[in-house]
Amino acid sequence: MSSNTQMTEGRTRQCDTTGLPVCLDAQFFIKINAVMAVVFLLLGGIGALLLALTRWPAIKLLDATWFYRILTFHGLNMLIFWILFMEVAILYFVGTTLLKTKLFSKKLAWVGFALMLSGAVMADYIIMAGKADVMMTSYLPLLAHPLFYLGIILFAVGALVAVFNFFGGVWVAWKSRSYGHTMPLVAFGGVIAAVIAVVALLHGAIAMIPTFTFAMGWTLEPDPMWYRMIWWGLGHQTQQVNVVAMVSVWYLMSHLTSGGIVINETVSRGAFLLYVLFINLASAHHLLVDPGVGATWKIWNTSYAMYLAVLASLIHGFTVPAGLEAGMRMKGYTKGIFGWLWNAPWKNPGFSGFFLSLVIFGFIGGITGVTLGTQQINILAHNTLRITGHFHSTVVGGTSLAFMGLTYYVVPLIFQREYSFKWLARIQPYIFALGIVLLSLGMSFAGSTGVARRSWDIDAAGIYGATSHLMLGIVGIGGVLAFIGLLIYVLLTVHAVFFGKKNVGRAIDDWGTPKTIALTEENREAREIHKKGNAPGTMVLVLVLLACFVVYYFANWKALADLWHVR
C-alpha cells in the first residue's frame, strides 16, 4: 500500500464503506461547498420554474421586466454558482482522498469559500434589486451596476483560490509520491477539470475587471466584440469544466454503484488529454455568426482542432459504459448482449442519475452541440431556442443530473447520514430526467421554427404558428416536471444532512449493488471479455449513437442548403 504519512499527520478517518482515507479538514470543506451548491441550485431552480411558466404561452406568469431579471438570475445561479460550488467540493474530495494526501491549506479553503459566497450573494442581490437586467452574459454596451461585475469577479477569484488549493495538494502528493507515479483516473479527471477551470477563470478576470472599472467610470469602454470573445472564454470554458467533472463522476459512480472498471487506463487518460488541449477552443462556437473574427479562426477553433476533443467525448462514451459492462460481466451477468444492462441497479439513484446523464448527454447534448457548433449550421440556430435546448441537455441533463446521482453517495459517505424516504430518492432521477428531456426537445423544436431565446413573448412578432406554441407548451410542462424533480432532490438532501440517520462506524446503507452471481468456468470467457478490449453491448449502443449522429448532422446540412445564399 502506498505511503500514508500524508494522511496520518493531519486528522483523518478511514471510510467504513470503501476503506479510503478521508482527511477531516477536506471533509469539512467538501460539506460546506456542497451545501452552498445545493442552496444555489434551489435558487436557480425556482427561477427556472418561473421562467418555464412564462415562456409557456398559455400561462405567461411573469411580466417582461421580471422575466428578463429572473432569466439573468437563473443563468448565473445555475451555470456558475451551483455548478462551481459543487465542483470545488469534488476537487476537495479527489485532491485528498484519492491522492492520499491532506488538505493543502485550511486558510486558502476559507478564503476561497468566503470569496465565492460573498461574490454570489453580491451578484444575486444586485440582480434582484433590478440593477443588472443584462442576462448572465452581460454583453457590452449593455451595462449593469458595478456590483454585478464585482460579484462575479469575487466569485471567480474565490474559485481560483480553491483550484490553487487543489493544485497545492497535488504538488505535495506528487512530490511525496503519496499516490505512486500514476494517480487514480477519477483524480486525473479532477486535475484536467481544474486546468480547464484555471483557463476559464483567467478569462473571466480579463473580461470582468476592465468592465467593472468602466462601470465605475474609471476606464474606457471595452470593445463589445472583444468582450464577447473574452467573456465566452469564461462562459463556455466553465461548461467544459462541467463536461470533464461529469465524465470523472461517471467513472466514480460506475465504480461505486456497480463495480464498473476502467478497461484501458491509457485510452481513458488519453481522452482526457485531448480534452485539456483542445476542448477550450470551442468557445468560438458562440461567435460563429459574429463580425470581427474571420472564417479561418471560426472554423479551426469551433472544430475543437479537427474534432479531437469530440473524439475524446466519443471515447469516454464508449469506455464508461464498457467499464460498467465489464464490471457487471465480471460478476457473472453475461447473458446475451445486454444482460449487464438489464441487471444494472436501476433502482439505485446513484446509478440512474449517472446512467441517464450519460444517455442524455450523449444522444441529445453531444450530437446537437457538435452539429449546431459548425460555422455554417450555426446560421440556422444562433440565438434561437435550439441553443437553449442543446445546453439544457448537456449541463442540466448531463452534468447536473450526474451530480445529483453523486450526492446520493456523498451524503452517506462524507456527511455520514442516511437518506430517508428512499423510495422517493429512487424515482427522483427519472422525474428530473424526463422533465429535462421534454424541456430540451421542446426548446429545440421551437427553435427550429425560429423562436428566439431570451425573449419574453413570441406573439409580439405575430409570425409564430401553432407548432411554436405547442413546443413552448411542452417546454413549460417539461420545466415544471424538472422543477419537481429538482425540489425532491433538494428536500431529500437537506433532510438527510440534518435529520438523516447517522452511519458512523458502519458501511452505508446499500442503495442496491448488483451481487456477484454464477461465476463458472463456462462463462469465464464471457466474464473476461474486456481483457481483449471487447464490450459487445456497449459496441451496439455506440454504433446506434454514431448512426443518430450521422443522420442528425447531415439533415442539418440539408436544411442549411435550403437557405438564401449568404457569405
Next chain:
Amino acid sequence: MTLTEADATPVMDAANPAAPEQSVAGAPEPGERREDWHWLQRLLDNPWLLLLLGILVPFLSYTTWGWIELLLIKPAQLP
C-alpha cells in the same frame, strides 16, 4: 466450480484495498527504468506539463489569435 469472495464489489469491501504486492502503484517494473516509459505515459503522469499545455494551447489558438483578428480590422468604406 464457483468462485468465492475474491471479486466482491469493492464498495462493500472495506478491508480489501486494491493494489496487492506492488510497492508503489504505477512504479517501474523491476529492471525497467522510468526513462523507458513511453513519452505519452510520462506526459499523462505529469500534472504540471498538462497544466502548462492546457493553458497555453487555448490562450494561443482562441484568445491571442482572436484578439489579433479584432485588432486587424479595417475601417469601413461604407460605399
Next chain:
Amino acid sequence: MSVQSPPSGWFHWPQGHERLWIGLALIWCLIMSVMMPYWHFFGKQNSTGESYAVHPKVFVERTERFVQANTVGEFQGMPLVEPAPGGDAYLLARMWSWYPTLKLRQGETYRIHMSSADIQHGFSLQPMNMNFQVIPGYDHVLTITPTSSGEFTIVCNEFCGLGHHAMIGKIIVE
C-alpha cells in the same frame, strides 16, 4: 478501479472493440473536419464575418443617406427602400426597430451592411431562420442572395431591453 492508482504496467494501446470504436470515431471526426472547409469553398451559406470598424454615428448617417436616395414607398410605417441589384444596402438595428424595410429582388445579390446604433442586437430572418449578430462599432457585411420571394420578418434575438421581443423588421422580396 477508477478510485485506485492503476498497477504498474497499466500503459498499453487499445485493442478489440475499443480500438475499433476509436478508429470509427476518428474517421467520423475527420469527415466532420472536412465539412466546414468544404462548405466554405463550395457551399452557398457561410458566415465569414466580413466586417469593418465604424463609429455608430457614422453608420447611422450613412444609413439615412441610403434611405433618402433609395426610398420607393412606405411599408407599415417604415420607409420602403430598394437598393440597386448587386449593390450595397444598409440596415440599422436600434432599440427597438430595424431600419429601413428593404425591398429586394429574388435571385439578385446584395451586400447588406448591418450595424447597431446603440447595443448588441440579433438579426434573425424568418421563416428561413437565418441568424447573425449585429454589434455597434462593426459594419457586418452579408453578401446575400434571396432565393425565395414574399414578406419576411426580422426578429431580434439578442436581448436588448424591454422592447426586445417586439423589435420587428421586414424585408420584402419580389
